Each structure stands twice: as structure tokens, then as C-alpha cells.
Amino acid sequence: MQATTPVNEPLKQQIISQQQGEPMLDVRGIETYYGNIRALAGISLKIFNGEVVTLIGANGAGKTTTLRTISGITPPRRGTITLNGQRIDRVAPEQIVRRGMSHAPEGRRIFSRMSVQENLEMGAFARNDRAAIAEDMERVLTLFPRLRERLQQKGGLLSGGEQQMLAIGRALMSRPKLLLLDEPSMGLSPILIETIFQIVSDINKQGTTILLVEQNALQALSVSHRGYVMQTGQIVLEDTGANLLKSEMVRKAYLGEE
Amino acid sequence: MELFVQQLLDGIVKGSIYALIALGYTMVYGIVELINFAHGDIFMLGSFIALAVLGWFGVAINPQNQAGLVQGGFFPTLIIIVLTLLIAMLLTGIIGVLVERIAYRPLRNAPRLAPLISAIGMSFILQNIGQIWHGPAAVSYPEVFPTGTIHVTSGISVAWKDIFVVVVCVMLMVILQTFVQRTKLGKAMRATAQDYDTSKLMGINVNMTITLTFFIGALLAGAAGLIYGLSIHSMQFTIGAQAGLKAFTAAVLGGIGNIPGAMLGGFLIGIVEAMSDQYISSAWTPVVVFGILILILTLRPSGLLGQQVPERA
Numbered sequence: 001m002q003a004t005t006p007v008n009e010p011l012k013q014q015i016i017s018q019q020q021g022e023p024m025l026d027v028r029g030i031e032t033y034y035g036n037i038r039a040l041a042g043i044s045l046k047i048f049n050g051e052v053v054t055l056i057g058a059n060g061a062g063k064t065t066t067l068r069t070i071s072g073i074t075p076p077r078r079g080t081i082t083l084n085g086q087r088i089d090r091v092a093p094e095q096i097v098r099r100g101m102s103h104a105p106e107g108r109r110i111f112s113r114m115s116v117q118e119n120l121e122m123g124a125f126a127r128n129d130r131a132a133i134a135e136d137m138e139r140v141l142t143l144f145p146r147l148r149e150r151l152q153q154k155g156g157l158l159s160g161g162e163q164q165m166l167a168i169g170r171a172l173m174s175r176p177k178l179l180l181l182d183e184p185s186m187g188l189s190p191i192l193i194e195t196i197f198q199i200v201s202d203i204n205k206q207g208t209t210i211l212l213v214e215q216n217a218l219q220a221l222s223v224s225h226r227g228y229v230m231q232t233g234q235i236v237l238e239d240t241g242a243n244l245l246k247s248e249m250v251r252k253a254y255l256g257e258e
Numbered sequence: 259m260e261l262f263v264q265q266l267l268d269g270i271v272k273g274s275i276y277a278l279i280a281l282g283y284t285m286v287y288g289i290v291e292l293i294n295f296a297h298g299d300i301f302m303l304g305s306f307i308a309l310a311v312l313g314w315f316g317v318a319i320n321p322q323n324q325a326g327l328v329q330g331g332f333f334p335t336l337i338i339i340v341l342t343l344l345i346a347m348l349l350t351g352i353i354g355v356l357v358e359r360i361a362y363r364p365l366r367n368a369p370r371l372a373p374l375i376s377a378i379g380m381s382f383i384l385q386n387i388g389q390i391w392h393g394p395a396a397v398s399y400p401e402v403f404p405t406g407t408i409h410v411t412s413g414i415s416v417a418w419k420d421i422f423v424v425v426v427c428v429m430l431m432v433i434l435q436t437f438v439q440r441t442k443l444g445k446a447m448r449a450t451a452q453d454y455d456t457s458k459l460m461g462i463n464v465n466m467t468i469t470l471t472f473f474i475g476a477l478l479a480g481a482a483g484l485i486y487g488l489s490i491h492s493m494q495f496t497i498g499a500q501a502g503l504k505a506f507t508a509a510v511l512g513g514i515g516n517i518p519g520a521m522l523g524g525f526l527i528g529i530v531e532a533m534s535d536q537y538i539s540s541a542w543t544p545v546v547v548f549g550i551l552i553l554i555l556t557l558r559p560s561g562l563l564g565q566q567v568p569e570r571a
Contacts, residue, residue, distance in 0.1 A: 073455050102459070109456040111449050115289040122449050125442065126461030174461065 003235055022085065023058075024049045024209055025070070029030045030079030030089070032062075032069045039065040042079065042235040047178065052210045053199070054241065056254055057230030063213040064106050066230070067180045070211075071103035072096045083178070098126045100206040102176035106183050106213075108167040112156025116147055119155050119166055123173025131171070139171040144197060157172075161192040168199065178209045185216045197223050217254035260413030261524020265532040271420045271489070273528020278482035279505035280512070281434065282354075282475030288515035289471045291370070292526050295377040296357050298502015299384035300476050300512055304350035304483030305514025309399060311342045318398050335402055339488075343426070344444075347480040355469055357384075362565045363465070365420045381499065388495030396494040399487035411450055423489050425462035434474070438517060447471055449513070504531075507551040519567035522562060 023046040032040040040062050046052050055063045059082055068074045071144050072093035081089040088096050092113055097103075102123075111119050113202040120140060124133045144165040150158060155166060164184055184200065185193040192218065201223045204210050214220035224241035229250060237249065244250050279301050286294045312318070315338045361376040407415040409461060438444040450457045450467040457464055486501070487493050508527040512519025527547060534543040554561060 035289060037548045073458065092463075094461045094463050097459060105456060105459060109453055110538075111452050111456070113452060114445070114448060118445055118448075121442075122445060122457075122462075124447060145444040170460075 009214075009230045013158060021155040023047060023082075025083060025211070026080075026082040027066075027070065028080045028082075030066075030069055030076040030081060032065055032076045034065075034074070034218075039074075040069060040076070043069075043230075043233070043235055044079075045228055045235065045238075047211055049177075049208075049209055050204075052204045052224045052228060052241075053185035053214060054212045054214055054217075054224040054227040055230055056086050056214055056217045056220065056227060056244075056250070058253070059215075059231075060164060061230040063230055064182055065233075066104060067104075067105075067182050067211070067213055071101065071180060073103075077126075094126070097174050099176040100175075101180065102174045102178070103169045103180040104172040104182065104184070107186070110155035110158070110163050110170075112154065114155055115152050116155060116158070116166055117151045119170050120147075120173050122172035126174055126254065132175070136173055136175055140172055141180055143172075143202070144169050150159055160187050161189070161196075164192075164196060165199075168203075172208070177209060178211065179203065181185045182213045183215060184212070184217070185214065191217060215254075218245070218248060221250075239241065261413060262537065264414050265536045266529060267414070267416060269529030269532030270525060271510075271528070272531060273525035274424050274488060275362075275482050275486050275489070275524075276501070276505045276508045276527050277521045277524025278427055278478045278485070279501060279522045280432060280508040281431070281517065282479050283413070283502075283506050284510040284512070284514055284517060285447075285471050285519040287509070289447065290292065290362065290366075290373075290516075291470055292362065292363075292377065293506070294357075294472075295374070295502075296361070296380035296384055297475065297479060298500070298505065299381050299388065299498040300350060300354055300357065301479040301483050301486075301500025301501060301505075302388050302493065302495060303353055303384055304346060304476070304480035305399075305487045306397070306483070307389060307480065308342055308346035308484035309397065309487060311345045311404075312338070312400060315342065317342075317396050317400055338482075339402060343481055343484055346484050347477045348478025350483065351473045353384075354479070356473045357476075358469060358472040365466075370396075385495050385499065388498070392495065392503050394495065396492045398491060399491045401491060401503060402488060410465050418490055423485050426485055434478070435517065437474075439500040443467075443470065444564070446451055452535075476480045477492045504547055507547055510551060511554055511561055513563040516561065516563050518539070519563035526562075 005047050005091045025047040025255065027045055029041060031038060031042055031043045037076055043066055055066060065074060071078050072088065072091060076089055077200045078142065079089065080087060083099055083101055088097065088099065111122060120137055122134065127133055146162055147165055147169055150162065155163065158166060168181065168184060175213055181200065185195050188196065197219050200212065201212060220245050221241040227239065227241050228235050229237035229244065279298065282297045283294060286292060319337060357380055361380040362373050365373040366375060384484045403419040409415045409418045438447060446462045446467050449460065449469065450462060450464050454464050504527055505524065508523035512523030513524060530550065531543050531547060534546040538546065
């Protein structure tokens with residue numbers, strides 16, 4: 001499954017040059033079960049260094065499970081996951097984050113009884129380089145000035161948008177090479193959604209590869225190099241972000257067009 | 259009035275021991291949502307361990323005057339006590355870790371009734387160990403402090419050992435609070451108490467953090483064990499269950515899962531006991547204490563300072 005139809009030139013060249021190398025994340029045929037229920041029926045996807053890749057699909061398609069499987073929370077029963085050439089499908093989540101992957105989970109999952117600052121500190125739990133952590137804290141607070149204003153407030157008292165910023169900021173505090181973002185736009189106002197996607201794009205331009213899961217297909221795909229469409233635990237379509245936006249299936253199913 | 263103040267002081271002394279034990283209940287509940295019914299018995303074993311450690315240092319009961327320091331001598335009392343405190347805490351902490359490994363960890367994902375039952379089973383096992391070790395009768399604890407009292411006024415006096423009890427308890431609480439609030443591991447404990455999966459994503463080893471919580475809870479129970487022995491001069495294999503229930507009441511009164519709540523609850527239960535002993539009757543004191551437990555559970559189940567149960571989505 002490769003990009004077949006033409007896309008805008010610079011993006012296409014970028015993709016082609018990247019796809020010649022080794023993928024940063026290589027997921028092959030993963031199957032994940034909850035009890036006896038198969039949530040993922042053999043998912044394969046690749047993410048190359050520098051990309052933003054979006055996973056779209058309806059509720060219950062398995063997008064969140066895919067991210068949880070990649071980050072080690074719900075390990076796969078079958079299949080392999082390789083990060084930078086190393087197998088991680090049997091590695092514990094607390095070790096995976098030390099290998100350069102960070103996951104901002106669905107629903108933000110802020111530590112509501114801890115302050116904004118403590119939440120960010122937890123994001124850097126796996127690191128011991130104090131000076132660099134302070135640098136990254138500064139970077140995150142520059143990226144999200146609202147968090148600086150609320151540094152000593154309890155996470156649970158933040159608004160939804162602020163919590164989302166905190167969740168992304170916290171995930172950045174481990175200085176990841178690959179960032180998994182699960183529904184960063186969920187429950188936010190249209191203006192905030194715009195801001196969040198702008199920030200996602202900025203983070204990518206600063207050198208972080210991103211795997212994004214979104215309901216909000218239009219905006220997600222427009223900031224993505226490539227995308228995958230999921231249905232009932234399987235990937236049914238893969239293409240560049242621009243092509244998926246033009247695809248009839250995506251337009252009908254996820255953009256509400258007839 | 260003097261009588262009231264005297265009872266208040268006595269209550270604070272008793273209460274600080276309850277507070278130390280209550281912390282173990284509340285910390286463990288905060289992180290695994292389990293009432294560790296074996297915790298009172300860990301406290302009892304801690305007291306026996308501390309007695310044994312005192313023996314190593316040559317501090318034992320003198321049959322003539324019940325004083326403890328006669329065979330010791332070459333170490334100043336305070337150093338012996340501090341060393342005993344540290345060693346007993348460490349050994350009791352290890353018991354706490356073993357209890358978690360044996361009785362609770364294998365049931366981490368089992369229905370909630372299962373670890374509750376294994377907790378009760380563990381409580382019986384520890385009590386039996388205590389009984390085999392020291393027999394069914396009460397064991398005397400040596401008197402190591404100067405027996406005189408400090409008279410604040412003619413009607414109010416404080417014993418030297420009471421000062422020791424309160425100072426050590428308050429110091430341990432301050433250290434605990436600093437650890438939990440300020441250090442990286444303490445913050446990891448708070449994070450784990452709120453959300454296992456997200457804590458894992460941060461790089462926190464959740465199992466190790468839970469073990470650490472049991473260790474710290476048992477450390478404090480070990481300290482309480484020595485302090486109780488030196489203060490009351492007697493320990494019996496059943497005391498753990500009794501004191502444990504009162505400390506549990508203290509933890510619920512303050513708000514189970516809430517660390518400052520357990521401290522407050524401990525002091526309050528100690529004071530209520532002292533007042534009840536004085537103004538009602540010591541025979542009725544358990545009724546008063548457990549009556550409070552029933553009242554909180556019906557009227558304010560979240561306790562005085564509010565419940566801090568994990569908010570797992």
C-alpha cells in the first residue's frame with residue numbers, strides 16, 4: 001500500500017525520501033485482545049523519522065487500542081513492534097518511554113491532585129539530567145504560556161483545553177523522538193482545536209515525529225504527511241494526508257459529506 | 259481544667275502512636291484501594307522485633323526494678339534507642355514488603371473481595387507468629403527513660419518518655435510528608451495512587467512503587483511498635499489487632515487515603531480515648547471510638563479532610 005495518486009510536490013518528495021530509509025516505528029500484524037475479544041485484527045503501519053501520521057476511524061475501530069499496544073499498556077498477543085530497530089512489543093511501558101517514545105493518552109489523564117508543575121515533572125520521571133529537564137520545562141512553558149500562569153494550580157482545576165496542553169506538555173517532557181497523541185482535540189472549542197493542531201504542527205517542525213489519533217479527520221489530515229484509516233480493528237486505507245482528504249470514502253465516512 | 263489539660267496531653271501521646279499506624283492504612287489504601295487488615299499485626303511484630311533489637315544492645319528487663327538499662331551501660335541510652343528504632347523500622351518494613359508480595363500482589367487483578375480475604379488471613383498468620391514467638395501472655399518492655407515527670411503546673415505533668423513519643427512521631431510525620439510532597443519517588447507514589455496506566459507511561463515502575471508504599475507503611479508501624487513498647491511497657495500478640503482497629507478508625511476519621519488526614523485522625527482518636535477514659539469510663543472507651551467509626555461511615559464517609567480515592571477513568 002503506497003501513495004498512488006499525486007500530492008502536492010514538496011510533501012511528496014519528503015515522503016519518498018523518508019520511505020527509503022528504515023522506519024522509526026515499524027508495526028507488523030499486531031493483534032490485541034481484551035479478554036477473549038479481539039480488538040486489533042492484525043495492524044501494520046510504519047512511521048518514518050520527521051513525519052506526522054494520523055490514524056482515523058470511527059469509534060471502536062481500535063485507534064486507541066493501537067496506541068496503547070504500541071506504548072506497551074496493552075501488549076499484543078501476536079505481531080511485532082520495532083522502534084528504531086529494536087523490538088518493543090514485549091517491553092514494559094515504563095521502559096519504552098526511556099527508549100524515546102511518549103504517549104499522551106486519551107482523555108488527557110492529568111494527575112488531577114498534583115500541580116501543573118508536578119505533572120510536568122512526572123513527564124520527565126524517566127530522566128535524570130536536571131539541567132536538560134529544566135530546559136525542556138522552559139520549552140514547554142514557552143509553547144503553552146497558559147501553563148506558566150497556572151504552574152502551582154492543581155491539574156484537576158484546569159479547563160479542558162489547558163488540561164490538553166498539559167497532557168501534551170507532559171508527554172514532551174520525556175524529550176521523545178516519537179510522540180503518540182490520542183484525540184488531542186476531544187471536547188475542545190473550534191478555536192482551541194485550531195490552536196492545538198497548530199501546536200502539533202510546530203512540535204513536529206521542531207523535530208518530533210508524531211503519530212496522531214483523531215476523530216477530527218479534516219484538521220488532523222491537513223497537518224499530516226500520511227494517514228491510515230481504521231475499521232473494526234483493521235487498517236483499510238493508507239495514503240498521504242492530502243489524498244485521504246480527497247478520497248471519497250474518507251469524505252463520506254468522516255467528513256460528513258454526501 | 260487542669261484535669262482536662264492533663265487528659266489532652268495524654269491523648270496527644272496516645273494519638274501520635276495511632277497516627278503512625280494509621281498512616282500505613284491510609285497510604286496503602288490510597289495506592290491499591292485495599293484495607294491492609296494485617297497492618298495492625300505488622301505493628302505488633304514490629305514491637306517484638308524492636309524488643310529483640312534492644313536485647314542485642316544489652317537492654318533487657320532487670321528483674322529487681324523493671325528498669326532496662328542496667329546491663330547496657332556502654333552506649334548512651336539515646337543512641338541505643340535511635341539505633342533500635344532504625345533497625346526495627348527496617349526489619350518491620352521488610353515484613354510489610356513480604357506481606358504484599360505473598361498475599362496481595364498475586365491478587366492484583368482479582369475481584370476486590372479476594373485480597374480482602376487474604377488480608378484477614380495474613381493478619382491471623384502474623385498473630386500466630388507473634389504468639390509462637392513470645393507466647394500468649396503479655397511481654398514486659400524495659401523502662402529506658404528517666405522515670406521522673408516534668409511538672410508543668412501542680413496538676414499537669416509530662417513524663418520524659420511522653421516527650422520522646424511525641425517528638426519521634428512528629429519527626430517521622432514531617433519526614434514522611436516531605437518525602438511524599440517533595441521527592442521524585444514521593445511524587446511517583448502520588449501519581450501511581452491516581453492512575454496506574456498513566457504513571458507507567460511516565461516511566462514509573464508501578465509495582466515497585468506499590469512495594470515502596472507497603473515498605474514505608476510498615477516502617478512507620480515498626481517505629482510505632484518500639485514507641486508503644488517503651489511507652490506502655492507491655493506488648494501482647496493480640497495488641498496489633500486492637501490498636502490496628504483504632505488506627506484504622508483514625509484513618510477513616512481523617513479521610514482514608516489522605517496522609518494529613520491520618521495524622522489528624524490519629525491525634526483525635528487518642529484525645530477522644532483519653533477524654534472518654536476520664537469523663538465516661540474506660541470500659542466504654544471502645545464503644546465511643548467505634549461509635550465514631552460508625553458515625554463517620556454513615557454521616558461523612560469521606561472523612562474530615564476528604565477522601566482521596568484514585569480517580570481512574
